[in-house]
Amino acid sequence: MIHKYELITCKIFFTALVFFIFTFHTNCIAVSSGFELKTKYTVIIYDNENILKKFNKEINLGSLSYLLRNKHSFTLEDEVKNKIDVIVERVESILEMFPRALLFSIVLMASDGDVQIMFKNKYGKRVDYIAFYCPKDKTIYLSVRDVSLGVLAHEIAHVIIDHYYDISTPSKIHEILAQYVETHLKD
Numbered sequence: 001m002i003h004k005y006e007l008i009t010c011k012i013f014f015t016a017l018v019f020f021i022f023t024f025h026t027n028c029i030a031v032s033s034g035f036e037l038k039t040k041y042t043v044i045i046y047d048n049e050n051i052l053k054k055f056n057k058e059i060n061l062g063s064l065s066y067l068l069r070n071k072h073s074f075t076l077e078d079e080v081k082n083k084i085d086v087i088v089e090r091v092e093s094i095l096e097m098f099p100r101a102l103l104f105s106i107v108l109m110a111s112d113g114d115v116q117i118m119f120k121n122k123y124g125k126r127v128d129y130i131a132f133y134c135p136k137d138k139t140i141y142l143s144v145r146d147v148s149l150g151v152l153a154h155e156i157a158h159v160i161i162d163h164y165y166d167i168s169t170p171s172k173i174h175e176i177l178a179q180y181v182e183t184h185l186k187d
């Protein structure tokens, strides 16, 4: 599940971005572990274009597609950027929380196994999660094989709640609010 342990304090930093940054594309920067796609609120990190394609395919806005009506998408990268930013704004408006200077990362991983290895490295615990948010890294780690709009919105809710309050929010409250967002996304 994606739910229980997202909020435990992180033990190590995700270091993939530290070395060998080269400009690759207007919006994409090749790094040691792959690429970076910058959006208004996020930096999306992924190993190869197939992972980004899979992510884009799984994030289906459905009845929320109207949110993209004024956005122009010429490339895969444009489409992902536009989707992410409208989802962030949608989650903010459901929560009625609009934190200033919101900036976080999303690491796209090929499978839930990769997510679980990352979690084990950080927290020393075996889990069956398909996604989690690490507050210390300000990063969502998710499996593109398992992601959906609801899963992504749930994790983004954790990010927004984390950024909104100056003090750390009790994990039960975090979870209740994140689940509320997931349930009411398309209201």
Ligand SMILES: [Zn+2]
Pocket: 002, 003, 004, 006, 154, 158, 174, 175, 178
């Ligand atoms: Zn959760």
